[in-house]
Each structure stands twice: as structure tokens, then as C-alpha cells.
Amino acid sequence: MKKAYILPLCALALLASCDDFLQKEPLTSITPNNFFTSGDDAESSITAVYDALQGAGAYGQDLFTMGEMPSDNTTSVSNDVNALETIAWTPNTSQVGNVFRQAYLGINRANIVLKYVPTITMDTLRRSQIQGEARFVRALCYFNLVRAYGGVPLRLEPTETAQPSELNLPRATPEQVYEQVVTDLQKAAIQMPPTAASNLNRATKNSANALLARVQVTQRNWAAAQAAAGKVIAANIQLNNSFRALFPAENKGAESLFEIQFAGTPDGGNLLPDEILPFPLTTYSFSKFNLPTAELIAYADTVNDQRWSYVGNVVNSAGKFLGRNHVSYIDSRKNQAISSSNSAINDRGNFPYKWTSSGNNFNSIDNSYVLRYAEVLLNYAEAVNEQNGPSTDALAKLNLVRQRAGLAALTMGSAQAASKQALRNEIDRQRRLELAFEGERWWDLLRYARHNQVEAGAHTVTALDLIAQFRKGARDVNYLLFPLPQAEINNNPQLQQNPGY
Known part of the structure; x- marks a missing residue:
């Protein structure tokens, strides 16, 4: 995010990863007790939380390459992404380590806010909003971790010492991580404002519900996904009139529910x-x-x-x-x-x-989009179709996306609405065409593969088809998860590697 207020927080000993070049007061003179004393300190701390999403291991680079390069959307001859391109990643692949570490940087900063900001005497509404924003970012980071690696250590307090008992946590189950993500987003939606009219750089209630819909779709909790997406739809969000006008992002229109801000400077530019x-x-x-x-x-x-x-x-x-x-x-x-x-x-x-x-x-x-209203509409249509098959309700949401693209509206008599499977295929198609290159295709293919394990043939193309293409024909389910970084395994004796690595 744009880094207007990040320096004071980076001086804290709590953020051990902050860069050495920051010339601030000696660490021994800055503590939680004398830093978290004002509303300005609270604003600085939440800015640092957003800043963690900007890094190369997050939305500044690797989440987009990890979310697209293994998929059927993209290709490359670059050695820098060859392991992702050919589905040949290992525990030592750079992106595997970068995404893991950057997510925990964001989580730790969010944990700091959630521990210390509640004690600050300041405007009570804004204090609550800041806590909601921290919960949103923590949920986003844990969601990115759990869908990439499966169960991961669930750290809900800031890391403030180097004691092994504090640093070396075991892996939680995927179900436990998802439960925490849902809890954080539900609380964030209550604490944050509906819109960000005063500051377009911030997450909002609509951001939390949009992400919650994506989380629930990923878990195939269709009723919960419909409910979360429905809350965003009920807020009367509108698609931009022109798809072309969405790019580049730069907070263009109400359709943008959350995007990563970049200042274009050496410490705040998009790679x-x-x-x-x-x-x-x-x-x-x-x-x-x-x-x-x-x-x-x-x-x-x-x-x-x-x-x-x-x-x-x-x-x-x-x-x-x-x-x-x-x-x-x-x-x-x-x-x-x-x-x-x-x-x-x-x-x-x-x-x-x-x-x-x-x-x-x-x-x-x-800027880079994380959440757009178009995806909310597609998630809603998918959730409705998975529960009850084709309906005018599902088609109405899907048609908003199709018609903005200049495509004809579908009706209940259309071939694409002839059955649940036909409409499922159409929704899959529109997701791919609408969200191409925005970092979601591989994650969609992964969830399609898991859906097919429950309901054979539900999706025509899944991650296992791409895995078989590069793994000598083997539909190796181990590659539905990335390995934990080897450096983390080496440092934390309580971690167990994912199968197959």
C-alpha cells in the first residue's frame, strides 16, 4: 500500500523484518507501551498491515504467478517461473517460500494491531474499524495459505520473542484454518464501514463479504456462499459500464471491492x-x-x-x-x-x-485487483446453481457479467441453462474469461479437481488435467497442494511436509 505512515511502526521491535535502512529511534527506546498511545499510532499500524500485501511474495508478484502460471491460462519460457509453468515445484522453489513468508508477515502485523490498538484512547468507531481491517487482512493471508499449502500454523498472537515455544507451532488442520478465516471475516464485516468513500485504499464490509463468498465457494458451502455474496449484491454495488475502463485499476468505480495500492516508488512500486x-x-x-x-x-x-x-x-x-x-x-x-x-x-x-x-x-x-464485484456475481450464480440447478435468480446475476461483455442475455430456454451441468460449464467459462490473469485461475482449477473427487465429471477441466500433462500422465493428487518451504521445515521441528514432497 502507499506508505505514508509506515516508518513509526517499522521501528518497533515487534516487526523484526523491517528494513535496516530505516533510521529511527533505537529499538530499545520504542516499545508497545510508548508507541501505541494515539490515533495516529493506530493509523500507522494498520498502514503497515496493508503494506505487507504489497510485497513480492504477495500481490506485488508471486501470488499472481502462482495463481496463473501452473494453469491453462498462461505460459512462459522464463527460468524464473519454470517450476510453476511445468508443475515441477519443490520445497525449495522460490515462490513457494516467498508466498508463505510474506503471508505470515501480514498475519504478524495484523496480530500486533489486534493486540495493541484496542488499548488506545481514540475515536471508538475508527478504532473498531481498524480492528476490522486487520481481521480482513489476516483472513486474506490465511486463506491464501490454506488453499495453497493446506493446514498451516495458526498464529493469532504477535510473535514478540525468539523462544522456540512461541515460534515453533504445529500445523492446524485445514478445517481449523478455514474456521478462523470465516470468523475473522464475519467479525470484520461487522466492524468495517459498508463503503470506503473517505479512503478508497481501505477494506470495507463489502470487501469482507466478497472474500467470504470466495472462501465459501472454495469449500463448496453453497448456501453460505450465496448468503455472503447476496449481502454485497444487496448493497447495490454496480459493475463498471465498460470492462476496458477497469484497467489499470487505480480505484476505478464501485466494482473494485479491494485492490492493492501502489505508489510507483522504489519502496512502493508494483513489480x-x-x-x-x-x-x-x-x-x-x-x-x-x-x-x-x-x-x-x-x-x-x-x-x-x-x-x-x-x-x-x-x-x-x-x-x-x-x-x-x-x-x-x-x-x-x-x-x-x-x-x-x-x-x-x-x-x-x-x-x-x-x-x-x-x-x-x-x-x-x-494497482492490482484482489476482489471485484463481477466475481461476486459469478460466485452467487454458481452457489445458486449448485443448490437448485438453473434459475432466473442465477441467470440474472450471470447475465450482468455477460451483458457487460457484450454477450446476449441467457434465458431459461437457453442451451447453457438446460441443466445444472450446462450452467456450471457456462459459469466456469465466464469466470475464466472475466478474471484471466488476475491470479485466480489455478485456484479455480484446484477447487474444480476437489469438486470432481466428490462429484465425478462436475468440471470439464481441472488442475489434475494440467498435472497429468506435466507429470508423465499421472494425475498426482499430491500436487493439489504446494509443499511447505524447506526453510520452514528446517527451522520448525513441529512441521510435517505435505505428502509427495
Whole structure:
């Protein structure tokens, strides 16, 4: 997040991971007792919680590569993401470790807020809101952990000593972690305001309920998912009129329910655009991540679907043609011959175009969406269909997403609504086309695989199909979880590795 107030909190001994270059008072003179004394201190502490979501191990890079690279959406020849691309990750794969560590950084900072902010004398409403925001971020971090690794240590108090008894916790069960996530989101929804009109950088009641709907869909708790999504829908949120206008994010419209803020500075910039866009949109040329697969481009309707249709050429400030903008992706100089005077092979072909800012030495100003209203509508439609099959209620929500994309509304007489399975397939399709490159495809494929284990054939493509493609035909269920990082196993004798690693 933008880092207006982060320095005082980073000085605390409680945040042992803060950077050495921060020149503040000696740690021995700053304690919880003399820091958490005012409303400004509380605001600084919650800013630090949001800041943890910005890191390379979170939404600044690795959550998007981990959520897309193993899937059928994207590909790459970059060695940096080869283990994710080929489903060959190990306990020592960098992204596996980065995501785990960054999530616990956010959790620890949230725990600090939840322990110390309640003791501050300040505006009582704002104090309650700050606690709700901390619970939301803690829930988001634990949800990202549990769907990636399964059961993880459930730490609900700040780490304040180096005692092994405090540091080395055993793994909770997945059910226990999910229970805590749901509890935190339910409490956060009560404490936070419905909207963030005064500060668009903050999570809100709608953010909490939107995330709760995603959590419940992941667990196949269909009635609970419908209820959570229904609360957001009842708040009269609207989709942006134009899908194209959503990107880059930058708090555009009520559809944005939560996004990661980036200031475009060396300590507050977004790494991802430089890693997925071609040069000269970015700082320099190299093999990029998250490139759209040929299968995904063929799957999309690049003529009629306004999320994927051609809307005009991308031209830089010097008037040089850089590619064709298809809204979700850029067709970059595809038909130009390679020569010493134009693009290298790295910069030809298809690239995601939901982040569009020019290179800034890996410090883009582009925000990244975590939660959009379109997904809430799709979650609601899925939950209703899974309970009762096709209905006008499910179609009404699905049609909002389809019609914004320029596609015809479905009716109960449409082929896509002929059965629960037909509508399930259509919802799966719209999720893929709507949310492509936004870091959710692999997690969807994982939950589809688990759904198929309960109801054979429920989803036509799942993570196990991709796993079999790269694991010599073996539909190895062990790869439905990432391994725990080896460094964590080495440091904590109470941790047991996931099967198969």
C-alpha cells in the first residue's frame, strides 16, 4: 500500500523484518507501551498491515504467478517461473517460500494491531474499524495459505520473542484454518464501514463479504456462499459500464471491492507489469511471465466479447506502433519480422494487458485487483446453481457479467441453462474469461479437481488435467497442494511436509 505512515511502526521491535535502512529511534527506546498511545499510532499500524500485501511474495508478484502460471491460462519460457509453468515445484522453489513468508508477515502485523490498538484512547468507531481491517487482512493471508499449502500454523498472537515455544507451532488442520478465516471475516464485516468513500485504499464490509463468498465457494458451502455474496449484491454495488475502463485499476468505480495500492516508488512500486508486458512498455526486454496460452486466445471470442475484442492500436509517445489492444491482452508486433532494428523475440506475441503502465524500473503505479464485484456475481450464480440447478435468480446475476461483455442475455430456454451441468460449464467459462490473469485461475482449477473427487465429471477441466500433462500422465493428487518451504521445515521441528514432497 502507499506508505505514508509506515516508518513509526517499522521501528518497533515487534516487526523484526523491517528494513535496516530505516533510521529511527533505537529499538530499545520504542516499545508497545510508548508507541501505541494515539490515533495516529493506530493509523500507522494498520498502514503497515496493508503494506505487507504489497510485497513480492504477495500481490506485488508471486501470488499472481502462482495463481496463473501452473494453469491453462498462461505460459512462459522464463527460468524464473519454470517450476510453476511445468508443475515441477519443490520445497525449495522460490515462490513457494516467498508466498508463505510474506503471508505470515501480514498475519504478524495484523496480530500486533489486534493486540495493541484496542488499548488506545481514540475515536471508538475508527478504532473498531481498524480492528476490522486487520481481521480482513489476516483472513486474506490465511486463506491464501490454506488453499495453497493446506493446514498451516495458526498464529493469532504477535510473535514478540525468539523462544522456540512461541515460534515453533504445529500445523492446524485445514478445517481449523478455514474456521478462523470465516470468523475473522464475519467479525470484520461487522466492524468495517459498508463503503470506503473517505479512503478508497481501505477494506470495507463489502470487501469482507466478497472474500467470504470466495472462501465459501472454495469449500463448496453453497448456501453460505450465496448468503455472503447476496449481502454485497444487496448493497447495490454496480459493475463498471465498460470492462476496458477497469484497467489499470487505480480505484476505478464501485466494482473494485479491494485492490492493492501502489505508489510507483522504489519502496512502493508494483513489480508485476515489468514482468508481464513487452518492451518498450516496460523497462527492458527479457522472457516475460504469465503469457496468454494459444489455447486461451482460441477459447475467447476475440470478435464479439468486449473483454477480448480488438479496440485499437497501442502507440507510444514517439508514435511507434507497439501492438494491438484486445483489452485483456496485447498482440505485440505479432506480424513484424525480427531484425536488429526492431523487437527481439521476447517482445513479440501476446501479453496480458490489464496492467498497462510503462516501465518505471520495476516500480509501476498500477494497482492490482484482489476482489471485484463481477466475481461476486459469478460466485452467487454458481452457489445458486449448485443448490437448485438453473434459475432466473442465477441467470440474472450471470447475465450482468455477460451483458457487460457484450454477450446476449441467457434465458431459461437457453442451451447453457438446460441443466445444472450446462450452467456450471457456462459459469466456469465466464469466470475464466472475466478474471484471466488476475491470479485466480489455478485456484479455480484446484477447487474444480476437489469438486470432481466428490462429484465425478462436475468440471470439464481441472488442475489434475494440467498435472497429468506435466507429470508423465499421472494425475498426482499430491500436487493439489504446494509443499511447505524447506526453510520452514528446517527451522520448525513441529512441521510435517505435505505428502509427495
